Amino acid sequence: MAISQNLHDDIEEILIAESALQERIAALADAVSRDFRGKDLVLVGILKGGVMFMVDLVRHLSIPLDMDFMAISSYGNSTESSGVVRILKDLDEPVTGKHVLIVEDIIDTGLTLQYLVEILGKRGPASLTICALLDKEKSGDKVLVPGYVGFRIPDRFVVGYGLDYAQKYRNLPYIGVLKPTVYSE
Ligand code: IMP
Ligand code: MG
Numbered sequence: 346m347a348i349s350q351n352l353h354d355d356i357e358e359i360l361i362a363e364s365a366l367q368e369r370i371a372a373l374a375d376a377v378s379r380d381f382r383g384k385d386l387v388l389v390g391i392l393k394g395g396v397m398f399m400v401d402l403v404r405h406l407s408i409p410l411d412m413d414f415m416a417i418s419s420y421g422n423s424t425e426s427s428g429v430v431r432i433l434k435d436l437d438e439p440v441t442g443k444h445v446l447i448v449e450d451i452i453d454t455g456l457t458l459q460y461l462v463e464i465l466g467k468r469g470p471a472s473l474t475i476c477a478l479l480d481k482e483k484s485g486d487k488v489l490v491p492g493y494v495g496f497r498i499p500d501r502f503v504v505g506y507g508l509d510y511a512q513k514y515r516n517l518p519y520i521g522v523l524k525p526t527v528y529s530e
Contacts, residue, residue: 346528347527356523358522359521361520366401367480381410383473392414393416417432441474442471445472448476453488454483464490476492477491482500496520
C-alpha cells in the first residue's frame with residue numbers, strides 16, 4: 346500500500362464534498378428531532394466508521410438523548426465483506442424499553458447491520474431504527490430497510506469521513522474514491 350503524506354493526494358475523485366455532507370446531516374438531524382421528540386432515545390454509534398457521522402449528527406439534535414457505542418468487526422483489512430461479524434465492544438448500558446437509533450457509516454451488503462439489528466432486537470428496545478450516512482446501490486434486493494439514509498452512492502469503495510482503507514483515510518472531511526495506485530503498489 347502506497348500512502349501519501351498528504352492524504353488528499355491519494356484521492357481520485359470526491360464523491361460527496363464536506364459542505365454537502367454537513368448540509369445533509371443537519372437535515373437528517375431535523376427529521377430525527379421531530380420523530381423522537383418525547384421519547385427515551387439512545388443513539389448507538391458503530392465504531393470506528395460511524396464516529397464522525399455520530400458526532401456531527403448529535404450536535405444538530407435538539408432533543409434529550411443518550412450516546413453509546415459498539416465496535417464490531419466485519420471486514421478485516423480487505424475491501425470485500427466476509428459475512429463474519431464479531432462484537433469487539435458491547436454497549437455500556439442496557440437498551441431495554443428505549444428507542445434505539447443505530448448510527449452507521451455505510452450499508453454495503455447489509456450483513457453487518459442485519460446482525461446488529463438481530464442482537465439488539467433481542468434486548469427488548471421500544472424501537473430499533475437504522476440511520477446510515479451512505480447506502481450503496483447494489484443489484485438485487487437488500488433485506489435491510491434503514492429509517493434514515495444520507496446519500497445513496499454507486500457500488501464503489503469509498504474512504505473519508507470515518508470510512509477507511511486499511512485503517513487509514515478516516516480523517517478526510519469528505520467522501521472520496523482512492524486512486525488505483527494506492528491499492529496496487
Ligand atoms: P456490510 O456488512 O457489507 O454492509 O458492510 C458494512 C461495513 O463495511 C461498514 O460498516 C464499513 O465499515 C465497511 N465498508 C463497506 N463498504 C465500504 C467502503 O466503500 N469503504 C470503507 N468501508 C466500507
Ligand atoms: Mg463500519
